Amino acid sequence: MRVLTLRVLDRGVRVGCEEPDTEALVTAAYGYMQGDSRGTDLDYTVGRDGVAATFFIKRPGIEPLTARDDGQFLALFDQDIAIELQKLRCDLYFIHAAVLQRADVALMLIAKAGGGKSTVCWALMHHGFRYLSDELGPVDLKTLEVLPYARALALKKQPPASYPLPPQTIRTSRSLHVPAEDMPGGISRVRAPLSAVFFLRYEPGVPGPSMRRLSAAEATARLYANVLNPLAHAGDGLDGAIRIATASPCFEFVTADLTASCALLTATLEQSL
Amino acid sequence: MVVLDLEAEQVHQLNPTASFIWQRCDGQRTVAKIVDELASSFDVDPNTAREAVIAALRRLDELGLLDHPRE
Numbered sequence: 001m002r003v004l005t006l007r008v009l010d011r012g013v014r015v016g017c018e019e020p021d022t023e024a025l026v027t028a029a030y031g032y033m034q035g036d037s038r039g040t041d042l043d044y045t046v047g048r049d050g051v052a053a054t055f056f057i058k059r060p061g062i063e064p065l066t067a068r069d070d071g072q073f074l075a076l077f078d079q080d081i082a083i084e085l086q087k088l089r090c091d092l093y094f095i096h097a098a099v100l101q102r103a104d105v106a107l108m109l110i111a112k113a114g115g116g117k118s119t120v121c122w123a124l125m126h127h128g129f130r131y132l133s134d135e136l137g138p139v140d141l142k143t144l145e146v147l148p149y150a151r152a153l154a155l156k157k158q159p160p161a162s163y164p165l166p167p168q169t170i171r172t173s174r175s176l177h178v179p180a181e182d183m184p185g186g187i188s189r190v191r192a193p194l195s196a197v198f199f200l201r202y203e204p205g206v207p208g209p210s211m212r213r214l215s216a217a218e219a220t221a222r223l224y225a226n227v228l229n230p231l232a233h234a235g236d237g238l239d240g241a242i243r244i245a246t247a248s249p250c251f252e253f254v255t256a257d258l259t260a261s262c263a264l265l266t267a268t269l270e271q272s273l
Numbered sequence: 274m275v276v277l278d279l280e281a282e283q284v285h286q287l288n289p290t291a292s293f294i295w296q297r298c299d300g301q302r303t304v305a306k307i308v309d310e311l312a313s314s315f316d317v318d319p320n321t322a323r324e325a326v327i328a329a330l331r332r333l334d335e336l337g338l339l340d341h342p343r344e
Contacts, residue, residue, distance in 0.1 A: 217284045221277035224284075238275060238286050 001045075007035025009138060009147055011088050013081065014040045018047030022055060025074055028170045029152045032180035032187065042084050046077070059084075071174030078151070082136060086229045089138065092147065093240045094228040097137035097197075099146050100129040101188045105195035106146040107269060108137050110226050116202040116255055118155050120265075122178070123163045123258045125185035127266060132188050141233070141240050144247055145191040152177040160258055194244065196272055197223065198253040198265060209261040211268050212252045216242070219250030276338060285336060290315070294329045298339055304330070 002023050006013040008030075015030075017023035026046060045058040049066075055073035057065040057080065065080065067073035086094050097108040098121040111117040118134055125131055133149040140147065155176045159165065170177040180187050199214070199222050214222070223241040224230065230237020249272045255261040274292035276285045287295055293314065297307045304326060312322035333339050 215279075215282040217282040218277060218279060220284045221275055224275055235286065238284070242284070 004030070004034060005036070006030055006033045007038070008033050008081075009085055009089050009092070009149065011041040011085065012039045013042040014044065016043075016045040018045065021048060021070070022046040022073065025070055025170070025172070026077070028168075028177055028179050029074060029078070032150045032152075041088055042081065044077075044081075046073075069173040071172035074172055074177070075174060078135070078154075082228075085136075085138075086232070090229065090232040091140075092138040092229075093141050093233055093237070093244075095137040095139060095223065096135065096226045096228055098134050099132040099137045099148075100124055100185075101132055101192050102129050102266075102269065103273065104192060105273065106132060106192035107195055108146070108197045109200055110197065110222070111200035111202075114156065115200050117200055118153055119159050119258070120200060120255060120261060122153055122155065122159055122165075123262050124265065125183050126163055127262045128185060130185045130188045131180065131183040132192065136228075139194065139240070139244065140191065141243060143191075144194050144244065146194050147191045148188055150180040150187050150189070152179045153183070162259060194248050196248055196269055197244070197250040199251065200253050200255055202255050204256065206254060206256045209256045209264045210254045211264055212254075214245075214250045214252055216245045216250075219245035223250070278337060281337060283336075285338065290325055291329050291333070294326055295333060295338065298330075298333070300340075300342065 002017045004015040004017065004026060015026050017026060043060060048055050055067040057077055065076050067076050097110045098117045099106050099108050100121060109117045109121055121134060131150060132146060134151060134153045136149045138147045138149060165176060165178060166182040168179055168182050220241045223245055224238055227237050227241060233240050251268060253265065274287045276287060293311060294307060297310060308319065308323045308326050311326055312319050
């Protein structure tokens with residue numbers, strides 16, 4: 001059995017892979033987080049049932065999870081590790097967001113499922129932005145810094161031809177995964193102060209992208225709706241949303257053409273810094 | 274429940290009782306109906322429920338979170 005040792009949000013995650021398919025999937029998704037084994041906080045065993053060809057995920061204290069294919073396997077693994085990390089790091093304020101870095105500051109992209117967050121994230125990396133995360137935006141509320149969570153970027157569909165995916169992209173039954181090592185703008189391994197939050201909405205029919213500055217109240221409500229562990233924080237998590245919304249400029253960002261959208265976000269960010 | 278008042282640019286965090294009452298301010302239910310539902314759901318006597326509903330409605334109205342029926 002091959003063992004991957006990850007260091008994620010300063011916690012040790014051990015993943016024992018009983019066969020090559022699951023090892024390849026976990027390595028592609030989480031390989032950039034490999035680190036030293038300073039104790040194990042999460043202990044996984046993954047593999048495939050030789051007879052049924054289903055995938056399984058085992059962890060002490062839970063019933064084994066099973067998946068019928070590679071896409072479902074990664075989705076279940078992602079979900080379980082994300083939930084367990086929220087318990088292990090309940091001091092952090094987890095927002096469902098993509099996070100990028102530019103000029104030593106972080107920005108968040110927030111959108112509902114299918115709203116284009118990962119696609120815009122992928123495109124921005126071709127315009128000088130560094131990658132911190134695609135799914136989780138863990139915020140230290142004391143310092144308002146965002147911690148990196150460099151899992152592979154997961155896209156639901158092929159991006160426009162102007163932003164092609166690298167050959168190392170993993171294609172599963174559900175999505176496309178770009179390993180962190182293949183991010184065009186590079187990866188940031190250190191926490192960065194949050195400088196702006198963009199709430200995305202994709203409108204393919206509009207002539208061009210647009211940006212609207214949000215009031216602190218509206219930004220608070222929108223942020224709060226995307227917090228994953230609000231009850232672990234003061235005021236049932238609303239205090240954290242208020243703190244972020246009042247400290248960082250927040251925008252409603254209607255995206256259209258991808259290149260024009262990236263240019264607008266870049267200009268907006270530079271004006272607000 | 275968190276309520277966003279876009280006009281006043283304020284966010285309000287309602288406690289469970291206020292959330293329950295606000296969700297039932299749908300232009301269809303009477304105050305008496307909301308009182309009945311609160312008493313039943315929260316297992317409180319009707320007088321306590323009535324006091325809670327009236328106090329909550331008064332406060333929600335002060336905050337501008339209720340629409341008034343058109344004449």
